[in-house]
Amino acid sequence: MHTATKAPFKDRAKAALADRTLKLAIDRTTGTAETKRAAAVANFPEFQAARDRGRAIKDHVIANLGHYLEMFEKNATASGAQVHWAVDDAEARAIVTRICLDAGAKIVTRSKSMLGEEIGLPHALADAGIERVETDLAEHIIQLAGEPPSHIIWPAMHRTREQVADLFREGHNPPPEAEDPATMVQSARRILREKFLGADVGISGANFLVADTGATCTVTNEGNAELTTTPPRVHIVTAGVEKIVPSTAHAFALLRLLVRSATGGEMTQYTTFHCGPKRAGDADGPEEMHIVLVDNGRTRMLADEFREMLRCIRCGACMNHCVVYRQIGGHAYGGTYPGPMGSVLTPVLDGLAASRDLPNACTMNGRCAEVCPVEIPIPTLLRAWRTRSWRERLEPGSLRGGLGLWAWAARRPAIYRLGSRIGVRVLRLFGKGGWISHMPLAGGWTGHRDLPRPPGRTFMEEYRARQKGTRK
């Protein structure tokens, strides 16, 4: 995405690791998320059956994407909404900006949408001279901080309550009267309420696009999506094409998985289906409703080995359970989407050359796939990126050379055995007693931990010696 020149991934990760406040914030949020998800799954005996169903729904839609998108367009148009198609992020930004300018918009409210982040909407609105007001509480926090989201469900999860108090003291006029959460939330409500009622255009994302009704569905716990989409004269929805489901019943089948996997709740506080603009006799609602359907690499994924990633319902469980995410947080990943799902998607969106570290910076422990509500084999997809990176010669020459030499030897057992025998003897020279604490070219290991010093003989040597001994 259009981020300015970024430090390399390893430097970003190192900086994140050194930030103990960040670690505290990550531990608080992901720890709670993990506990609550586990409880929600334990209280839902049909979880595996629901997962199977969710996966089947997504696979069916992915296999028939064109059919359902056309059905959606027809029904959404019949409801009075205008449907727009955007091939990529630039086209999506242009469409949304044009609608805002045509509406004479000075203030635009936005309810949290990762797709909006993906297409670079915040910057586009600023460039068009339009005041953007983020209405999700966490998005409000990071807007005050001038930061992108660090998590797809809790965009401000990298900020501790204490840091939020500082941001509100500086960013709210008048500042909150106290720094307890309730008072701070009241202060944000007061400020946002004026904006809700004064906005010309409201922009939301969509958790689901319902093909047979043409409705878009948003889920929130704060009610900000309803206040973003109802009072302004114009409502714009931006959504990725993979958000389509055949019917409302299918949306609810996926909601059962989404909410439990994301927050551990059974249902969000607000689940709203937006179907067309205000009709004659309606008490409220926007006069115009626009739905911008965004491809941005998704149909390309349909045809390649990353197809299963289109199942993703953006719950965030993979990152909450990822040992790497829990150490470095979301910003270090450098893309719109962090964590395991982001490490699959960022190379699609930003190109592999710019993001090859992401699929590599994973231990392949498989916990992300274990908790994924739609059973995306994330490690397999990350490995597919590694394969491409290897084939396209994006991996460092030292690794390619070293691994190539090792593989050459490993295909010649006699040479490999000899190499191992020499190797353990050389290794022994670097240590005393049972351990090696420092070794040239092995700082990646010995910089942080000791290396067990190998015994003088390999297993194969010892085994052959014992075999000869028994035969005599």
Add this chain to the structure above:
Amino acid sequence: MPGKPNPRVGLFVTCLVDAIRPQIGFAAIQLLEEAGCTVEVPQAQTCCGQPAFNSGDDRDTVRLACQTIATFEGFDYVVLPSGSCAATMVHGYPELLAGDPEWAARARAMAAKTHEITSFLADVMGYAPSGRRLAASATYHDSCSGLRELGIAAQPRALLSHVEGLEMRGLPGNDVCCGFGGTFCVKYSDISNAIVTEKAEAVEGTGADLLLAGDLGCLMNMAGKLHRRGAKTRCFHTIEVLAGQADGPAIGEEG
């Protein structure tokens, strides 16, 4: 899964055990023989190819996969003292060779008879150690590949329950990765260090005398971190304890 009465087992010792801790290989032979197997160690074995597989070097992985299949496919069973190497052979080989008309079937056939050792002993051979005593407390880390790709969790615990005097203590976050990840631990050493530091803290928090696990890579990572931190925890592969070798030197102790 009923086992054959006196199966011929090909032992794949794994490259790490070969170089760093041969005792694990001999513990495997002892336990397999106690369980009634005839054990052979083919000299043509090298590495399962996992470092190449996880680096995206599919061409070399395929070559090593075919070599390993050719070396081991004649045995009744192939057994490894490692969940991650076993998972590479059980899942990785058939996946990589799926499109190859000759090797796909051979990869699937070998995958079907390849087992991590504790699951082989418990599930296939119905083995339980007897007469083993060890007055110590121990905690167990579930290595990720074995746990999630092969379902190894109950078997090592069941086998360890037959060691008299061994008090098992739960490890908080027992199923959370230790940060090893093969080449990950040196490629992204700062992140790996942060992960293994939390693991070491959890292990130390149990106060157990021993840390046990089923994969030498994870064990080297955790043992190396525990030693660097000055912890007194002694680290063993599960099967070393099952074979009655825990009175000998632990990982990083000279014999």
